[in-house]
Amino acid sequence: PSSPGRAPGNGDATMTPMNHASHTPCTPSPRVLMIYALALGGLLVYSGLAPFDRPTWALEVAPVFIALAVMIATWRHFPLTHLLYLCIFLHAVVLIVGGTYTYARVPFGFQLADLLGIERNPYDKIGHFFQGFVPALVAREIFIRGVYVNGRRMLNFLVLCVVLAI
Numbered sequence: 001p002s003s004p005g006r007a008p009g010n011g012d013a014t015m016t017p018m019n020h021a022s023h024t025p026c027t028p029s030p031r032v033l034m035i036y037a038l039a040l041g042g043l044l045v046y047s048g049l050a051p052f053d054r055p056t057w058a059l060e061v062a063p064v065f066i067a068l069a070v071m072i073a074t075w076r077h078f079p080l081t082h083l084l085y086l087c088i089f090l091h092a093v094v095l096i097v098g099g100t101y102t103y104a105r106v107p108f109g110f111q112l113a114d115l116l117g118i119e120r121n122p123y124d125k126i127g128h129f130f131q132g133f134v135p136a137l138v139a140r141e142i143f144i145r146g147v148y149v150n151g152r153r154m155l156n157f158l159v160l161c162v163v164l165a166i
Contacts, residue, residue: 028082033075036089040068043093047100060099064092084137091130098127136163
């Protein structure tokens with residue numbers, strides 16, 4: 001049996017496009033997307049009121065503004081999965097918090113350092129994890145659903161290339 005988005009036969013051979021406009025159980029409702037967008041907007045405003053270093057804040061949160069604009073422009077004709085929207089939301093929160101305090105000064109990082117018994121604030125490692133993990137998920141979903149790649153090996157290679165390029 002073939003899975004959604006794949007042609008019958010060899011699971012690694014040819015991938016067929018999915019109906020991008022359809023609302024599936026994996027795609028969140030417009031209401032959920034609006035909640036994510038409003039929450040990020042509120043966090044952006046609040047974090048921009050008194051960041052530790054405004055130029056650093058602007059550079060750190062710029063990808064959030066870009067991602068929000070792209071997702072708002074594409075959510076109807078290329079909706080992502082609920083899991084991916086959640087991961088993008090969490091990544092945006094990590095960027096916003098890191099930009100507000102600078103990564104070395106994030107209070108949660110100090111609490112985590114105390115919990116783990118380490119000297120250094122590890123919040124930047126959380127940011128690095130999200131900076132690799134979330135773009136890999138985004139690239140994978142775009143490559144598969146857009147039918148830009150044939151074969152699992154090439155898919156994995158190109159996803160890795162995207163992550164390393166970022």
